[in-house]
Amino acid sequence: MGAFKLAPRCPQKVHDIVVDPEPNWSFESLSSELHSLEKKLHDSCSIPVPFTKVQSREFWNRKGVKRSPMAFVMSLSNEETELSESEREEDHDLSMVTAKRFNCDDLYMSDSDSSDYELAFDAQSYLMDEVGLVESALFERSHEHHLQVQQEDIRNQLSAIETELMTEQEKSASAFARIEKYREARKELERKLDTHYQRKIAEALDNHLTAIQRDHELKSQIEERRIRSDAAHEEAKRKERAFHEERLRQERARAEAEAKLRFEEAKMAALEAERRAAKEAAEKEATEASKRIAAVASQQEAAKPQLNADSSNMNLQPQGSGSNRTKKSQTTGDVVRAAQTALTLEQGRLLKLKELEEANRTLIMTSNMDFSNHERHISRLIRQIRGIKENVRVKASELVKILKNPSCPQSISVVAFAKKVVSHCESPDNAVFACGHVIVLVASQVPQAMDLLLAEFHRACIYTVPKHIVYSKSAFESKEAYYKDIGHREDGGKLESVKDYLKRLESYMKLYGALVQTEVQGVPNIHGPKEGWAWLARFLNVLPANMYTAVALNAFLQTAGFVLFRKYKSQFTKMLHIILNDFLNALRERGDSELNPIILEIQSYIEDNKFCQEPEGRSLQGQLLSSVMVPESEPSRGHYY
Structure with a gap:
């Protein structure tokens, strides 16, 4: 059975739409053709279209895979159609029927319901003949199947779109996270770069300021070196002038001392000549008297005893008076070595103390009161003095109360205070610097106590004057008498040894040195560093160099040297x-080997510059004492300096 050609039963053209079935059309060509038709219908339709297609149609299979745009072929089976032998031979090579393309440009198509389609095609003829029930059912079945396929495809597309959307969202979130992380990293990098830049600026500024400061310091050092150099040059000139003046002064002092010594020698020679002349005159007068007595012995026997007594008196009196004058002149000329001003001050202080002691004895004898309790209280307070500021404040305050107590005359309590302070020097636990503070604080309230205390010092130790007594056989009856004059004590008819005497001498001088160097803020020291400087000058100008003077000088320097150097600087170093x-x-x-230890000690003190170091115990523990001892209502007594 041969193939046959299908031809539509309708006209070939309807409103310029060519019925041209073409079986080799592809889906892509068909889709584009339908799209163009819809567009033409939309443009030519006067009725609004409820739905307008914006996307071309696509065809999918059941599995959701897009179909390839291939042509479709219409064919008929040999079982349904039988052709003649001749037709089979003519169309032997044709298995397909080619359909012509049809054009629906002028045809109005709408997406509305079937009534619209019926209205649109009422006046037109059908394109194809009516079909039977089977074909209609088959077509309906195919159409339903196609709709199901389309729905399945739509679901698959929606699922794929959702999956793709979720994937895109995840990618977007990941991208945003990466962008945020990058932004944070960039901010951190910018912060670090900013910090580094600021650090660089700060370092550069610091280097610049350091360079400027170094330049200023260098200029200041150069200026300071120039100023110090000029000052050192001026100081050297001043020291040279001062040294020259000091040398001239020493030469003048030596000349004056030599002249004074020569004057004293001449005076002694004159006194000796006068003594000899008086002795010769007395002997001559005695001889003449004896001759006269012998001549008239026979006439005046009754008057002989009287004449002999008169002659005896005339012989003895000139001799005795001459001996006393000789001893006195030797004592004042060759025996005592001291500055005249120091001797004058000593005599005035001792005279004041002696007068006050005589007045106190008279007062005690005429009074019925017992003042020994006050003396014991003063002694106990002095023994309790320690190197603590609170202790010193309390003891000084109590001593001032005792000295100003109206129940006991001040003359008695002041003399007792002076005696107890000086006697306390011998105690092994004597805190000399603390005791010096107490003396200054008490003397600031009771000025009379300072002169009496110094008089007791002079009586106990002649080197506090300073004064030295030289041994002379003609001036002293014995060696023991000389030791008593210089201050040796006698116990049970036996004098103390030189070692014990030197020990006491050192303790007296240490307390005296601590007194003259004491400085309390707001409290005047009546016998302060100025008096210590005067003592040292008188000592070096007049006193000889021996064991006693060496011990006294060393003890004084150990306690007062620090303050004297701080106050007088170069002048004190000249003294040293x-x-x-x-x-x-x-x-x-x-040439005395016993002097070697004291020589080495003084030499070490000077050469090691120990005078620059504050002596141990000088600084008291605690607060200052001036605010406690000096009342605010009372002005400080600066006139006692």
Whole structure:
């Protein structure tokens, strides 16, 4: 059975639409053709179209895979159609029927319901003949199947779109996270770069300021070196002038001392000549008297005893008076070595103390009161003095109360205070610097106590004047008498040893040195560093170099040297050079091996600059004492300096 050609029963053209079935059309061509038809219908339709297609149709299979745009072929089976032998031979090579392309440009098509289609095609003829029930059912079945396939495809597409959308969202979230992380990293990097830049700026500024400061310091150092150099040059000139003036002064002092010594020698020679002349005159007068007595012995026997007594008196009196004058002149000329001003001050203080003691004895004898309790209280307070500021404040305050107590005359309590302070020097636990503070604080309230205390010092130790007594056989009856004059004590008819005497001498001088160097803020020291400087000058100008003077000088320097150096600076160092060159050399020239320890101690003190170091115990523990001892209502007594 041969193939047959299908031809539509309708006209070939309907409203310029060519019925041209073409079996080799592809899906893509068909889709584009339908799209163009819909567009033409939309443009030519006067009735609004409820739905407008914006996307071209696509065909999918049941599995959701897009079909390839291939042509479809219409064919008929040999079982359904039988052709003649001749037709089979004509169309032997044709298994397919080619359909012509049809054009529906002028045909109006709408997506509305079937009534619209019926209205649109009422006046037109059908394109194809009516079909039977089977073909209609088959077509309906195919159409339903196609709709199901399309729905399945739509679901698959929606699922794929949702999956793709979720994937895109995840990618977007990941991208946003990466962008945020990058932004944070960039901010951190910018912060670090900003910090680094600020650090660089700060370092550069610091280097610049350091360079400027270094330049200023260098200029300041150069200026300071120039100023110090000029000051050192001026100081050297001043020291040279001062040294020259000091040398001239020493030469004048030596000349004056030599002249005074020559004057004293001449005076002694004149006194000796006068003594001899008086002795010769007395002997001559005695001889003449004896001759006269012998001549008239026979006439005046009754008057002989009287004449003999008169002659005896005339012989003895000139001799005795001459001996006393000789001893006195030797004592004042060759025996005592001291500055005249120091002797004058000593005599005035001792005279004041002696007068006050005599008045106190008279007062005690005429009074019925017992003042020994006050003396014991003063002694106990002095023994309790320690190197603590609170202790010093309390003890000084109690001593001032006792000295101002109206129940006991101040003369008695002041004399007792002076005696107890000086006697306390011998105690091994004597805190000399603390005791010096107490003395200054008490004397600021009771000025009379300072002169009486110094008088007791002079009585106990002649080197606090300073004064030295030289031994002379013609001036002293014995060696024991000389030791008593210089201060040796006698116990049970036996004098103390030189070692014990030197120990007491050192303790007296240490307390005296601590007194003159004491400085309390707001409280005047009546016998302060100025008096200590005067003592040292008088000591070096007049006193000889021996064991006693060396011990006294060393003890004084150990306690007062620090303050004297701080106050007088270069002048004090000149004094130390004189001690080192003159005084110590004079000690060495004596050739006494017992002097070596004290020589080494003084030499070490000067050469090691120990005078620059504050002595141990000088600084008291606690607060200052001036605010406690000096009332605010009372002005400080600066006139006692």
